[in-house]
Amino acid sequence: MSWIDLAVLALLGAGLAFYAAGSLGFLRFPDTASRLHALTKADNLGLGLVALAAAIYGGSLAVAAKIALVWLFAVIAAGTTSQLLARRARLDEARLDDADSAPDGGLR
Amino acid sequence: MTFAFDLILCLMILGTAAIALFVRDALAAIAFFIAFGNLMGLAWLGLDAVNVALAEIAIGAGVTGVLLILARARLLALGDAATSTGSPLLLRLGALAACAGFVVLLAAAVLSIPPESGLDRVVAPLMPGLGIENRVTGVLLAFRAYDTLLESFVLLGALVAVWSLAPAGAWPGRPADPGMADAPMRRVAGTFGQLLLPVALVMAAYLVWAGSDLPGGAFQAGTVLAGGLLVAGMGGTIGLPSSDQPLLRAALVLGPVVFLAIGLAGVAAGGLLVYPAGLAKALIVTIEYTLFLSIGVTLALLVAGPPMPGASDPDPEGKG
Amino acid sequence: MDLPLPVLLSTGHLYAVTGAALVGLGLYAFITLRHPLRQLLAVNVVGAGIFLILGGLGRGPDATDPFPQALVITGIVVAVALTAFGAAMIVRQAQTRAAAKPAADDNENPAP
Numbered sequence: 001m002s003w004i005d006l007a008v009l010a011l012l013g014a015g016l017a018f019y020a021a022g023s024l025g026f027l028r029f030p031d032t033a034s035r036l037h038a039l040t041k042a043d044n045l046g047l048g049l050v051a052l053a054a055a056i057y058g059g060s061l062a063v064a065a066k067i068a069l070v071w072l073f074a075v076i077a078a079g080t081t082s083q084l085l086a087r088r089a090r091l092d093e094a095r096l097d098d099a100d101s102a103p104d105g106g107l108r
Numbered sequence: 109m110t111f112a113f114d115l116i117l118c119l120m121i122l123g124t125a126a127i128a129l130f131v132r133d134a135l136a137a138i139a140f141f142i143a144f145g146n147l148m149g150l151a152w153l154g155l156d157a158v159n160v161a162l163a164e165i166a167i168g169a170g171v172t173g174v175l176l177i178l179a180r181a182r183l184l185a186l187g188d189a190a191t192s193t194g195s196p197l198l199l200r201l202g203a204l205a206a207c208a209g210f211v212v213l214l215a216a217a218v219l220s221i222p223p224e225s226g227l228d229r230v231v232a233p234l235m236p237g238l239g240i241e242n243r244v245t246g247v248l249l250a251f252r253a254y255d256t257l258l259e260s261f262v263l264l265g266a267l268v269a270v271w272s273l274a275p276a277g278a279w280p281g282r283p284a285d286p287g288m289a290d291a292p293m294r295r296v297a298g299t300f301g302q303l304l305l306p307v308a309l310v311m312a313a314y315l316v317w318a319g320s321d322l323p324g325g326a327f328q329a330g331t332v333l334a335g336g337l338l339v340a341g342m343g344g345t346i347g348l349p350s351s352d353q354p355l356l357r358a359a360l361v362l363g364p365v366v367f368l369a370i371g372l373a374g375v376a377a378g379g380l381l382v383y384p385a386g387l388a389k390a391l392i393v394t395i396e397y398t399l400f401l402s403i404g405v406t407l408a409l410l411v412a413g414p415p416m417p418g419a420s421d422p423d424p425e426g427k428g
Numbered sequence: 429m430d431l432p433l434p435v436l437l438s439t440g441h442l443y444a445v446t447g448a449a450l451v452g453l454g455l456y457a458f459i460t461l462r463h464p465l466r467q468l469l470a471v472n473v474v475g476a477g478i479f480l481i482l483g484g485l486g487r488g489p490d491a492t493d494p495f496p497q498a499l500v501i502t503g504i505v506v507a508v509a510l511t512a513f514g515a516a517m518i519v520r521q522a523q524t525r526a527a528a529k530p531a532a533d534d535n536e537n538p539a540p
Binding site (some may be wrong): 114130172182215224259330410 | 430436441447448456490494507508515521523
């Protein structure tokens, strides 16, 4: 096993660990904001590490550049959707507050 | 890939499909359907069919997913949550027996046919004559070009069918705005759309070009273009076009018409859809570039839906 | 890194049989589900199963037949066109029904 194989395995393992942790948080955390917090860990670090492993495994600069582009747009898309999801969650929360303030003072 | 990987993947495909079909909440069902589509894409990779994997993930999971989410949102606005409701026990038992029997028969039939790639050996020696290396593109645009020509018109026909569902008085008009109602959300999506649309165009053009020799092609590229157009439409970067815009109509029919014209011109070279020797690659690439544009615009409009009353947008800039 | 699992089926047969199971699952859902949007999902699952049968049976020992691949790509595009038409029809039907309700406000565009 060469150094390159070792590096690929280590990066892949670390990336998958972040994915697992992020998925676990997504399933177990109570509200949208903290679930997003868990997901961003998986998206940014997990994907970055796996992409890095794939780029090294690919073995050529052209492949690595393509993977870097894939990573870049995945991260931009993830950032955009996180913003949208967080905003939607806040709007829904505000609507729930309004609905609750009428009958008995906001016990959710 | 190993047998264990394939087996786990197949079980996950069946599992996500079952959840997508039988979970109560419609949005959860669609989410699992998108996951199912992505796993199907992996299955196609397992079958060494990268062209199909690209199409399945882009169209089967991506476009169909957006389409269903949009339909669900429009139903929800009308008070229909599309939750799954149970049917009578007798019906369920009967359906279970019938479908189980059918699966056994179908599986037995499938297992009686040995899998083989016989036509691959037939196609391989013919590829040098076309000047391209992607055999699937060769089948789509040369050996079975007739199917693909008809299909490009089927797609156009589907859009005409969707448009024909426009309510009285809404024609000609724009589809209902798929954009976000909340201003800050619209700005975020708009920034992303501004960034994505030119990138999607470049990437789609690359996919068509690469499709001659590597996995890719007009359908996959058209879907990428449709994705860029839809994101830009949701963020208000481009306005949705009115259904009677001449430029839009031209973009819709360009691909099928160019395909048909080249096919008819082939009569001079020996028959319908025959490419003259030496010109095959040039003609295939021409067809693919025009087809990808039409497919992209058609798919985006299929997702947007029929023209709706009151969906007039003051911004006439969007050409689709 | 092959796991010590007995290879019961060839790769092609494994995916083709999975496709057969998907067809059955989708048919069952199509019969028992009530909402048209959910039935549309079921039709898509049936279609995906048929595609897998086609692709799996074209999987030879060293290559995958390009003909079923091209057929499946065509099929995927036709399936999305059908789904778009179905979804548009379901939404339109719901709009017509909502407009026909007597309780709804009377200034709604009357549907044909």
